[in-house]
Amino acid sequence: MGEFRFIKGDRTNEDRMKNTKEFFQSTIHFSLGNEELAAGLTLFTSLSNEGLNNKTLELLHPEEIKIGGGYASEVRRRSFFNGRIVGKMAMNQVFPGIPPAACRIITGSIGRPVIEALPQPYGISISHNELWNAGVCFPLSVPMGIDVETITEKNRAIIASILSDHEKDLCSSEGDTLEIIHLLWTAKEAAAKAIGLGFLVPTAWYEIEFIETLRTEPQRIHQCRFKNLSVFTALTVEIPGAMLSIAFPSENNFSQTMISLLQLT
Ligand SMILES: CC(C)(COP(=O)(O)OP(=O)(O)OC[C@H]1O[C@@H](n2cnc3c(N)ncnc32)[C@H](O)[C@@H]1OP(=O)(O)O)[C@@H](O)C(=O)NCCC(=O)NCCS
Numbered sequence: 001m002g003e004f005r006f007i008k009g010d011r012t013n014e015d016r017m018k019n020t021k022e023f024f025q026s027t028i029h030f031s032l033g034n035e036e037l038a039a040g041l042t043l044f045t046s047l048s049n050e051g052l053n054n055k056t057l058e059l060l061h062p063e064e065i066k067i068g069g070g071y072a073s074e075v076r077r078r079s080f081f082n083g084r085i086v087g088k089m090a091m092n093q094v095f096p097g098i099p100p101a102a103c104r105i106i107t108g109s110i111g112r113p114v115i116e117a118l119p120q121p122y123g124i125s126i127s128h129n130e131l132w133n134a135g136v137c138f139p140l141s142v143p144m145g146i147d148v149e150t151i152t153e154k155n156r157a158i159i160a161s162i163l164s165d166h167e168k169d170l171c172s173s174e175g176d177t178l179e180i181i182h183l184l185w186t187a188k189e190a191a192a193k194a195i196g197l198g199f200l201v202p203t204a205w206y207e208i209e210f211i212e213t214l215r216t217e218p219q220r221i222h223q224c225r226f227k228n229l230s231v232f233t234a235l236t237v238e239i240p241g242a243m244l245s246i247a248f249p250s251e252n253n254f255s256q257t258m259i260s261l262l263q264l265t
Contacts, residue, residue, distance in 0.1 A: 002033025004252045009260040022240060027093045028261045037139045040093025041246070041261050042086050043148070043239065044133055046078070056081050059088040059100040083113075083128040086135035091115060094122060094137045112196045125193050132242045136261075142254070145193025145247045147186040148239070151178050159185045162203045166227075170211060179238060184208055186245035187224040187234035194232055194247040205229055214259065221262055223255055237262050 007029040024043045029036065047055060056065060064084050071077040088100035095118060105124055108114040115124045121140040127133070127148045138144040149155065159181050163171070167184055174180040188206040192198045197205075209227040213220060214235070224234040224245075233250035235258055236243060248258055 002031075004254045004257050005031045006257040006260060007031060007036065009263075011263070024239075024264055025089065025093060026261050026264070028257060030257045032139075032142065035141075037142065038094045039139070039142070039144065039261055040090045040137045041146075042089040042093065042133075042135050043244070043264075044086065044089075045131055046082055046128075046133060047085075052078065052081055052085075055085045059085050059092075061101055061104040063104055079128045082133040083126040083135070086128070086133040087113060087115070087124045087126045087137070088135075090135035090137040091118070091122070091124060095119070110196060110200060111198060112193075125190075127189075127193075129242075132239065132244075134244055136246060138248075142249060143194050143196075145190040145195070146245070147189035147193065148242050148244045149182050149186050149189075150242050151182050151238075153178065155185070156181060162188075164204065164207050167208055170208065174211075179243065180211075182243040183211070183222060183236045183245070184224070186243045187236055187247065190234050190245040190247035191226060191229055191232050195229070214255065215263075219262075219264060221259060225250070235259065235262055237264065239264065 009028045011026040022045045026041045029038045068077055068080040084105055087105050092100050103117040105113050105115050113124050113126050122137055123140050125136050125144055125146040127146050129150055131150045132148045134146050134148040136144050136146045171180050191206050205228055207227040208224045210225050212223050214223050215221040219237055222236045226232055232247050233255055234245045234247040236245040248254060
C-alpha cells in the first residue's frame with residue numbers, strides 16, 4: 001500500500017455553528033498510492049419537524065421513506081430519517097453529481113449501513129442522537145467509523161461501567177471530566193463502526209492505550225490509540241454540547257490528512 005498524501009480540503013460553515021441550528025460540512029481529497037480519493041463529513045443539529053420533512057423528501061429514496069415511516073416509535077423514526085439525511089449529505093460531498101434520492105442507504109449485516117449504486121466503492125458511517133447527527137462518506141479501501149454523543153452527566157456511570165482499569169486511570173489523570181469520559185466512549189464507538197462489528201465483540205477489543213493532544217488551535221483535537229486494535233486510530237473533537245470521534249486506519253500517518261476533515265472552524 002502506498003503513502004497517503006493530502007491534496008486539498010474544503011469546508012462550509014457559514015457561521016451557523018454558533019446558532020441553535022448548527023451545520024457543518026468538510027471534504028478532503030487525498031491520494032493513496034496512485035489513487036485519488038475523497039472523504040466527506042457532515043454534521044448538523046437535529047432538524048425541526050418541518051425541516052426534517054423537507055429534507056426527507058429532498059434527499060431520501062422512496063424505499064427509505066417507507067422504511068422510516070414504518071417505525072412505530074417517533075424517536076426511532078426521527079433518528080432514522082436524520083441518520084439517512086446526514087449520510088446522504090456526506091455522500092453528496094464526495095459524489096456531487098449523484099442525486100441523493102436516487103440511491104439508498106440500506107442496513108447491511110450486523111446493522112452496518114451500506115450505500116447502493118455508487119460509481120466507486122465508497123461506504124458511509126452514521127451517528128445520530130437527540131442533539132447532533134454526523135455522517136462520513138469514505139473509500140472502502142480506507143474504512144472509517146463515526147460517533148457523536150451529547151456530553152451529559154447521565155452518561156457518566158454507563159460509560160464508566162465499560163471502561164477498563166487502564167482507561168479509568170487515563171480518565172483520572174485528566175481529572176475525570178465529563179469531556180474525557182465522552183472522548184473515550186466516542187472513540188471506542190467510532191472504532192466499533194470502522195471495523196463493522198459494533199459492540200457484538202468484547203469491549204476489550206476497543207481498549208484505548210493512550211490519548212494525545214494533536215492540536216489545540218483553532219480547536220483541540222485528540223488522538224486515541226487502541227491497545228488491541230492498533231490498525232485503527234481515532235481523532236476526537238469537542239463540538240457544542242457534544243463529542244465527535246472518527247476512526248480510520250492508523251498507517252502512514254493518515255492522521256495528518258484526517259485533521260483537515262475535523263477542523264471545524
Ligand atoms: C453500532 C453501535 C456501536 C451504534 O452506536 P449507538 O451509539 O447506539 O448509535 P449511533 O447513532 O452512534 O449509531 C447508530 C448507527 O450505527 C450504524 N451501525 C449499526 N451497526 C453497525 C455496525 N456493525 N458497523 C458499523 N455501523 C453500524 C447504523 O448506521 C446505525 O444507524 P441506523 O440504524 O439508523 O442505520 C451499537 O449500536 C452496537 O454495537 N450495537 C451492537 C450491534 C447491533 O446490535 N447492531 C444492530 C444495530 S440496529
